[in-house]
Amino acid sequence: MSETQVKFLLGEQEIPTHWVNLMADLPGDAPPPLHPGTKEPAGPDDLTPIFPMGLILQEVSAQPEVEIPEPVRGVYRLWRPTPLYRARRLERELDTPAHIYYKYEGGSAPGSHKPNTAVAQAYENAAAGIKKLTTETGAGQWGSALAFACSLFGLGCEVWMVGSSYDQKPYRRSMMETWGATVHRSPSDVTEAGRSQSTHPTGSLGIAISEAVEVAAQNPDTNYSLGSVLNHVLLHQTVIGQEALAQMAAAGEEPDVVVACVGGGSNFGGLTFPFLRRVIRDGANTRFVAAEPAACPTLTRGVYAYDFGDTVGLTPLMPMFTLGHDFVPPPVHAGGLRYHGDSPLVCALVKAGLVEARAYRQNATFEAAVRFARAEGIIPAPEPAHAIRAVIDEAEAAREAGEARVILFGLCGHGHFDLSAYDAFLAGKLEDPEFSEDDVQAALAALPEAPSLA
Amino acid sequence: MSETQVKFLLGEQEIPTHWVNLMADLPGDAPPPLHPGTKEPAGPDDLTPIFPMGLILQEVSAQPEVEIPEPVRGVYRLWRPTPLYRARRLERELDTPAHIYYKYEGGSAPGSHKPNTAVAQAYENAAAGIKKLTTETGAGQWGSALAFACSLFGLGCEVWMVGSSYDQKPYRRSMMETWGATVHRSPSDVTEAGRSQSTHPTGSLGIAISEAVEVAAQNPDTNYSLGSVLNHVLLHQTVIGQEALAQMAAAGEEPDVVVACVGGGSNFGGLTFPFLRRVIRDGANTRFVAAEPAACPTLTRGVYAYDFGDTVGLTPLMPMFTLGHDFVPPPVHAGGLRYHGDSPLVCALVKAGLVEARAYRQNATFEAAVRFARAEGIIPAPEPAHAIRAVIDEAEAAREAGEARVILFGLCGHGHFDLSAYDAFLAGKLEDPEFSEDDVQAALAALPEAPSLA
Numbered sequence: 001m002s003e004t005q006v007k008f009l010l011g012e013q014e015i016p017t018h019w020v021n022l023m024a025d026l027p028g029d030a031p032p033p034l035h036p037g038t039k040e041p042a043g044p045d046d047l048t049p050i051f052p053m054g055l056i057l058q059e060v061s062a063q064p065e066v067e068i069p070e071p072v073r074g075v076y077r078l079w080r081p082t083p084l085y086r087a088r089r090l091e092r093e094l095d096t097p098a099h100i101y102y103k104y105e106g107g108s109a110p111g112s113h114k115p116n117t118a119v120a121q122a123y124e125n126a127a128a129g130i131k132k133l134t135t136e137t138g139a140g141q142w143g144s145a146l147a148f149a150c151s152l153f154g155l156g157c158e159v160w161m162v163g164s165s166y167d168q169k170p171y172r173r174s175m176m177e178t179w180g181a182t183v184h185r186s187p188s189d190v191t192e193a194g195r196s197q198s199t200h201p202t203g204s205l206g207i208a209i210s211e212a213v214e215v216a217a218q219n220p221d222t223n224y225s226l227g228s229v230l231n232h233v234l235l236h237q238t239v240i241g242q243e244a245l246a247q248m249a250a251a252g253e254e255p256d257v258v259v260a261c262v263g264g265g266s267n268f269g270g271l272t273f274p275f276l277r278r279v280i281r282d283g284a285n286t287r288f289v290a291a292e293p294a295a296c297p298t299l300t301r302g303v304y305a306y307d308f309g310d311t312v313g314l315t316p317l318m319p320m321f322t323l324g325h326d327f328v329p330p331p332v333h334a335g336g337l338r339y340h341g342d343s344p345l346v347c348a349l350v351k352a353g354l355v356e357a358r359a360y361r362q363n364a365t366f367e368a369a370v371r372f373a374r375a376e377g378i379i380p381a382p383e384p385a386h387a388i389r390a391v392i393d394e395a396e397a398a399r400e401a402g403e404a405r406v407i408l409f410g411l412c413g414h415g416h417f418d419l420s421a422y423d424a425f426l427a428g429k430l431e432d433p434e435f436s437e438d439d440v441q442a443a444l445a446a447l448p449e450a451p452s453l454a
Numbered sequence: 455m456s457e458t459q460v461k462f463l464l465g466e467q468e469i470p471t472h473w474v475n476l477m478a479d480l481p482g483d484a485p486p487p488l489h490p491g492t493k494e495p496a497g498p499d500d501l502t503p504i505f506p507m508g509l510i511l512q513e514v515s516a517q518p519e520v521e522i523p524e525p526v527r528g529v530y531r532l533w534r535p536t537p538l539y540r541a542r543r544l545e546r547e548l549d550t551p552a553h554i555y556y557k558y559e560g561g562s563a564p565g566s567h568k569p570n571t572a573v574a575q576a577y578e579n580a581a582a583g584i585k586k587l588t589t590e591t592g593a594g595q596w597g598s599a600l601a602f603a604c605s606l607f608g609l610g611c612e613v614w615m616v617g618s619s620y621d622q623k624p625y626r627r628s629m630m631e632t633w634g635a636t637v638h639r640s641p642s643d644v645t646e647a648g649r650s651q652s653t654h655p656t657g658s659l660g661i662a663i664s665e666a667v668e669v670a671a672q673n674p675d676t677n678y679s680l681g682s683v684l685n686h687v688l689l690h691q692t693v694i695g696q697e698a699l700a701q702m703a704a705a706g707e708e709p710d711v712v713v714a715c716v717g718g719g720s721n722f723g724g725l726t727f728p729f730l731r732r733v734i735r736d737g738a739n740t741r742f743v744a745a746e747p748a749a750c751p752t753l754t755r756g757v758y759a760y761d762f763g764d765t766v767g768l769t770p771l772m773p774m775f776t777l778g779h780d781f782v783p784p785p786v787h788a789g790g791l792r793y794h795g796d797s798p799l800v801c802a803l804v805k806a807g808l809v810e811a812r813a814y815r816q817n818a819t820f821e822a823a824v825r826f827a828r829a830e831g832i833i834p835a836p837e838p839a840h841a842i843r844a845v846i847d848e849a850e851a852a853r854e855a856g857e858a859r860v861i862l863f864g865l866c867g868h869g870h871f872d873l874s875a876y877d878a879f880l881a882g883k884l885e886d887p888e889f890s891e892d893d894v895q896a897a898l899a900a901l902p903e904a905p906s907l908a
Binding site: 123 | 456457458459460461463465466524525527528529530531532539543561563565577602605606607608624625627628629631632633634824827828829831832833868870871873874876877880
């Protein structure tokens, strides 16, 4: 017989009214981003060609909380508050005394946590009179979320999708088009950047970013939108962790460890920052684990240095762990985690020892994902499957220690568009690539000149 | 700016405790199913080779309510209660005074309403000591739901998937396999029925049913499971309508019209039966609209007669509207609605004039689906898109009449696995097949000899 599902729901009035800005509580002074030309600290004015002032002010805010505009909360109600589950069947399957909880963000229409920020960004741009947003997308989660948000706020949406993904994932493209977005295969022939890269027909996130930024910078009624990395993006995601705090309280438990996957950092920051603020302020005894792919081990194998956010080198220099902006990770299915750098805020927390990072191989990750799906019923996206891998390890450690440790993790999206990867795993045909040490060394040798962060 | 989302949630304690058995309130005497050999009324004993007694008693129950076993409610908590939304953005887009509400069942892990019955069936079989369930699936929604339910109750699951769908929808197959099911391409070489049909390599639901029933009938620890049509299946789905009744009361509104798509009838019955019971008992003034595809117009163009539930002719004869069990509908994307017959309960309600049926063409249906997705953010499956087409027509009629009519419809699943159809529609390449009058006449000429229902 099956276990009774244990779930913690909140009422709509409990959708948070404010976002948590961890910048205000970060230990020490955070190094500023630098202008890519002058190498001087980049200011709000450097961002106005592609971002509205509402988002720029959030990006540089020193306030510990930022009020959520009511129209954004109004749209959040479509899928928020999201449920917190206790994974009783998984606990039984693992024969562990640990209590495992997960916060599930896959119930949004695009299927992940990404619309938490897409909606906030679409709102601020619409309020500023902007008519269209451009962006890049790899596997398609972020592009889908922005297409969804733009359709709700009456904005146009133009997405440059990495060529190889465009060919392999036609359904994510169809999803964006169903919501009214225009999707270009990148490199495209509609931008200078794209035409200059026509010798790289499979494309890359770096090229796609350059195309989207170029169009936004050239058109006054068009802005650019980013799905992770930046402070304001992580800020918007903190609705996840605030709801989880209230739900863990309803469960009557305190997490001993909070686990989330990390690519650019928006899912990790969204779940952990409200818990981290409590640790920083009150000295609570909570561990934080960031799970990343061994194929792109930014936090576990990168260096802490100033680097570009994109491959072409158009963005400000950001203080972060990086594998080098030239590094191209091998093609694992967790497309959302294939990024050479990481959010400066998350990197500062790793640097300060508040967050520990771990890297997992692709097959070990999918083994955990299938185990989870058969126990709990939800098929996870490959990205949060990395967190599940870490959780299973933590639960087994709790069993060996004989301790009823409380584990909370973020299940940031479902795997409905990743079933070809499950198919390959179940058939024993999933590749298990490692990163190339030579490629990383070459990319690190090409880091831009900038002040040392050592 | 976007509208604030209006949503009506229920607490977990409001998951219904009983299912609604409309059989007890049906006007007049319902004609009984007949044994396919003797043409005598079929009794419970005829069903024991493939169904557990718990489900057989539900199938023939005359009680107005059937208690939901606590382990079933325990699993329902994974995704129930489901939300009821008001479609304010769609109302604005249609410029209609109508108030449009929809009950959304796509939040379950398999993505539709199907697990409401899959979980109940898996529970009863597990409680009876059965080790494995067999079933057929066309597009894959039902097979996914049963694979999901079996994984939660520790049952084996063996699915025969119609050959053409098996080839075209590999992700639905991967989903079932991720939950641990074995999926056969039908016709398969593991059954007599399959081997006898090897000259029909693309398969059909009729062949797949024969294969699944054969294996269940031959193995004492294996039973067969059906995803629609039968009384007990519709019974299990009435959790949808009961929640919707409570949520409409919370909204302070009474529906003037309730709309749902109909294939085998489980989604339609699940939403409407609790409302229909009120109409039958209290004479409430509510209309009910059943939306079906013009390519398979069972209720609008079929005859009311005894017919087999499957193509091969193994099942009891059921009193229903039918296009003839030999009729093969043209390949529309709403695979869940491609059935030659319909639930006897729903057919009796149409026959009694309590339900009106309408048929819609494929392109008109997808036009409505895209309009809904862009306004409300959720991409519907092709099946409920038929209901949306009917709702838009109702809303436009309300505008013409200048009346603030209240419309409720069932959004029984998302379209994540149907985006190739959206792609074809957006590219102007979606076919718009009509049924063949000649094929229907031929199939009706092959109806089995049985008492007239005229």
